[in-house]
Amino acid sequence: MPAHPPLRVAVLGCGVVGTQVVRLLTTQASDLASRVGAPLELVGVAVRDADAERDPVVDRALLTTDAESLVERADVVVEVMGGLEPARGLLLRAIAAGASVVTANKALLAQDGPTLYAAADEAGVDIYFEAAVAGAIPIVRPVRESLAGDRVTRVLGIVNGTTNYVLDKMASEGLDLDQAVKEAQALGYAEADPTADVEGYDAAAKAAILASLAFHTRVSIDDVSREGITSLTADDVLWAQRTGHVLKLLAIAERGSVEDADGARVEGVQVRVHPALVPAGHPLASVRGAFNAVFVEAEAAGELMFYGRGAGGEPTASAVLGDVVSVARHRVLGGKGPVESRYAELPVLPATAARTRYQVRLEVADRPGVLAQVAAVLAAHDVSIEAVRQSPASQTPEADVARLVITTHVAPEHALRSTVDAIAGLDVVRRVVSVLRVEGA
């Protein structure tokens, strides 16, 4: 077989991930050439500031601030700059020029992936994005290829390492949220502005991408109901442990249904991000620190879990390079990767359609009959109780206030919400201390 000419690779962005992509393209060049069937020639790295210092060092001659012309002289364009623009414009330009593209840009894909997928499909080139969800963990390829013969029913993911680290610290050291976030910042696990992580935006973007793949349906970040970890207290974490749970920020995408106006069942998908109590024995409960894991339930396959490093330069670069090899092989040997699969066109159901379990902590008057009143409210809303735990006033700081922790069985979110509202309205209830969902049971 005659040697295939080198494939020209352009990298957009040279931060934590970009420098590692460049390093691997260089140090692994011989292995990569063998796996692709042609050498990969790095033709340029687009940066905003060509004079900034980079670690590992990137050959100054490769750097350019002219990303527009760089993408037009490449066979494969790797986008690791992040943000919506100029990333989107550059990827569309690369695709129009006939390049295959690899991106790690979850925000862009969750916002406007379909535009990119359609452009790539029309141009007959690949768009791959394994690194956009859960860093090094192969999850995009398994969900859209390995499970293509199965019916996914639910995806539960710990897809944000920063919040997982923060919640871990709160649990292991009894820190409150602010202290734990500061520690994460000091170690480089959290950004100076941690909003995208602690408010769940990052997880919501990944949830949208995973839901799209798993359910063959377009889901954008705007379809994801989102609640971050900012309202969680050290006390919540403590109570999670006492009741045999671990608090995690979960990205959840699952099949569900609602009744339409005519009383007919409408099947759809529900996608949400929120903190949840995970039973200590569940595989997700032991995912520690900055690790990520995605738990998938499918009808035939049963329960699957994918675990690994969800962020960081090297792990993310590993996922990017795997995609580079795939798209480069297609250019050498022919063929094309999967295109957007949205044939199912399931409606995205509102947050109130989710079926979940609640753990409700209450401060109540310390007198007989209180539990009976609360239980009656639950029964009236058709919500059944799994467990109740009472602490008498003697064990609480205030003499006349008892504590009640109620865990429900599975019920629709709307029923649970109205139950909590009704409970809060009872005379004997002084305060609803916290309401947390229980998932993964």
Added chain:
Amino acid sequence: MPAHPPLRVAVLGCGVVGTQVVRLLTTQASDLASRVGAPLELVGVAVRDADAERDPVVDRALLTTDAESLVERADVVVEVMGGLEPARGLLLRAIAAGASVVTANKALLAQDGPTLYAAADEAGVDIYFEAAVAGAIPIVRPVRESLAGDRVTRVLGIVNGTTNYVLDKMASEGLDLDQAVKEAQALGYAEADPTADVEGYDAAAKAAILASLAFHTRVSIDDVSREGITSLTADDVLWAQRTGHVLKLLAIAERGSVEDADGARVEGVQVRVHPALVPAGHPLASVRGAFNAVFVEAEAAGELMFYGRGAGGEPTASAVLGDVVSVARHRVLGGKGPVESRYAELPVLPATAARTRYQVRLEVADRPGVLAQVAAVLAAHDVSIEAVRQSPASQTPEADVARLVITTHVAPEHALRSTVDAIAGLDVVRRVVSVLRVEGA
């Protein structure tokens, strides 16, 4: 786009997996057609006995005992019959006739995969085999595609559900091996003849396949050093727990090196199957019952784990169908999956080249100075001690016999073996009770 004509699918074998493949092809027909871009038409199911009862029921009209002619009128041939022949002959015939093939046959691939890979490559068709390793768990595709841009250093797998179930039962209920195997048989987790599982042959086949993929090197089952679980006692399991470990049958494939005759380092891969003590905090330690998990270490990605059901009709059928969709899509849209990657051609190193840790349990004379003598033997062999645990004679059944549990640091297997031999030869050592490797630390 004009509708693509149906793709003809033939299934070879209609046992536990085959019936589920047929069921999914039928019940999921509409989803599969949407994902492939063409309907999948089941043209026949080859069986030995067309009159046997099957659950779920398979349409009698589809059954044929003439597998030879069936494979020649199919676009995609699914082989789930197992065994070397006639599976090999039928797959080669299918490939020669231009069909793409999907197989779950680990024994065949571990023995003679290269013949099949070469035939498929020459014929320009796909051969996919996700179901051959760890059932429903996507591991073949992630290792050969997602990690194609990285350098895998080690694979540690719990890839045999039967032995994992047996070891779990021994640990949780204090059963001895025979009792636990009988329970597994009663529940259908172990075959009437459990040899392939308990002697590690099944795990060795999977180890060979994983090693080939991870290290881009041909590894056959004959290259795998293999030790089953048959020598393990209830006491071994108990001591594992006491020292903070869990006993697992592991399939291990890792990079290593040996010195050649001239004293030069030769890099290679070492592949083995043996019981091992896994630290209780390691992600593999919590893999329970009939579940499987594969832990992968790669230079850039770091630690990854893939977890799920490793056997059973439905989980295996899920993996098979995922492959069917992939190869069918290639027939509709063009392109071809990865071919055998063996460019690295690393030598397969002998078992003695492995670097591991030992936990050695001894019965020794109960008198001062014994530990010093044993420690001196370890030092003389350049093996350093991580931990020692002594039980004085007062805590053992025999008055003058003390127990010693020594855990080493990592050392070459050959050094560890000769150390154990030398220890066994000491006057003060009454008996070497057990020698187990410690992995995953």
